[in-house]
Amino acid sequence: MKRLFASFLILIGLMGMASAGEIKSSLAPVVPKAAGEAHPEGNEFMRINHMKLMVHDRDDTVLLGDRNVKYSLKECVACHAVMGPDARPVSVKSDQHFCRTCHEFAAVKIDCFQCHNSLPDADLVKKLTMLPQKDRELAAYLKEVTE
Ligand code: HEC
Ligand code: HEC
Ligand code: HEC
Structure with a gap:
């Protein structure tokens, strides 16, 4: 049960990062490498x-x-x-x-x-x-x- 809860937290964390990334990439200019x-x-x-x-x-x-x-x-x-x-x-x-x-x-x-x-x-x-x-x-x- 503890492990399941931990994976849930990780998943939520990843989703948060992904959507933050989406917001950033659509608003920010693309800076060349x-x-x-x-x-x-x-x-x-x-x-x-x-x-x-x-x-x-x-x-x-x-x-x-x-x-x-x-x-x-x-x-x-x-x-x-x-x-x-x-x-x-x-x-x-x-x-x-x-x-x-x-x-x-x-x-x-x-x-x-x-x-x-x-x-x-x-x-x-x-x-x-x-x-x-x-x-x-x-x-x-x-x-x-x-x-
Ligand atoms: C990551 C984005 C980004 C890149 C790449 C970038 N700049 Fe800028 N630069 C800015 C922003 C944003 C400002 C305006 C900052 C402000 O007004 O406070 C600025 C302002 C300046 C200013 C001051 C302009 C003024 O009128 O005061 C100079 C000089 C400047 N940049 C030179 C350069 C040079 C030279 C390069 C390439 C080698 C470069 N910048 C690349 C974002 C960037
Ligand atoms: C009126 C001409 C002129 C303008 C406009 C000018 N520079 Fe320069 N700059 C020079 C000269 C001449 C030197 C010294 C020679 C050299 O090292 O290239 C120099 C040197 C430099 C140097 C150190 C040398 C090097 O290796 O690059 C930097 C950094 C620099 N300038 C940045 C800027 C930036 C940023 C702007 C715009 C905000 C700017 N300059 C606008 C004439 C100019
Ligand atoms: C020795 C190589 C080198 C030199 C010289 C250099 N840069 Fe960079 N710069 C990089 C690298 C590598 C990155 C990391 C970003 C990347 O992966 O493209 C970077 C990142 C940046 C960023 C942030 C870009 C972003 O994605 O937000 C700015 C702004 C910048 N450099 C401006 C300058 C300016 C202005 C000069 C001259 C005064 C300069 N750089 C000189 C290699 C260099």
């Missing part, structure tokens, strides 16, 4: 704080060459590269681009890519991701651009 190591700070932290990590004083950076940021936008777009239908990484012109998935959803506009490249740098991708099996398309692309 990334390559390489996940953030030690965790996804939740990154979702909330990523914009603060990359703040730089544009005048200082552009005019004085002062690099007052420790996070790299080049690295963001490298690990978070998204492959388009032609098996090449998409630029920020595509609404599939990592930085646009949530922004579109939250109606956020950023102008970062007026100066920064939204396409991943092949060497940097290689360095940061060491090609986990996750991304065969990315591997194929790298092979193509580096050969």
Whole structure:
């Protein structure tokens, strides 16, 4: 009887999680999977704080060459590269681009890519991701651009 009660509780728990998942997936934007190591700070932290990590004083950076940021936008777009239908990484012109998935959803506009490249740098991708099996398309692309 005790065991039966325990399985009942587990079942209720699972059902609760499943329906919570359903609610979440229909309301939240679909964020594409990334390559390489996940953030030690965790996804939740990154979702909330990523914009603060990359703040730089544009005048200082552009005019004085002062690099007052420790996070790299080049690295963001490298690990978070998204492959388009032609098996090449998409630029920020595509609404599939990592930085646009949530922004579109939250109606956020950023102008970062007026100066920064939204396409991943092949060497940097290689360095940061060491090609986990996750991304065969990315591997194929790298092979193509580096050969
Ligand atoms: C070394 C590779 C790497 C770099 C560099 C990197 N990320 Fe990530 N990021 C990941 C991985 C792996 C995850 C885990 C999510 C996943 O499985 O796709 C993640 C998760 C996130 C998430 C949460 C996504 C979600 O599903 O909620 C955000 C937001 C994010 N990163 C933003 C950034 C930004 C902004 C930068 C640059 C400052 C950056 N990342 C640099 C690999 C990277
Ligand atoms: C997991 C969803 C998500 C992803 C992925 C994401 N962002 Fe954001 N970003 C947001 C949300 C939501 C806001 C608005 C937060 C607010 O208004 O408080 C935001 C705001 C920003 C802002 C501040 C905009 C402003 O006007 O203040 C910058 C800059 C930014 N994101 C950069 C990036 C870059 C660069 C990437 C890709 C490397 C990226 N974000 C990917 C969700 C995301
Ligand atoms: C007016 C041009 C300009 C704009 C707009 C701009 N940046 Fe930059 N940014 C620079 C320059 C120049 C550097 C220094 C050169 C470099 O390291 O790429 C830099 C450096 C950085 C760096 C550190 C270097 C690296 O590896 O990425 C980050 C992070 C960064 N910018 C994020 C952003 C974000 C986020 C936005 C949008 C909110 C933005 N930038 C908008 C010009 C700009």
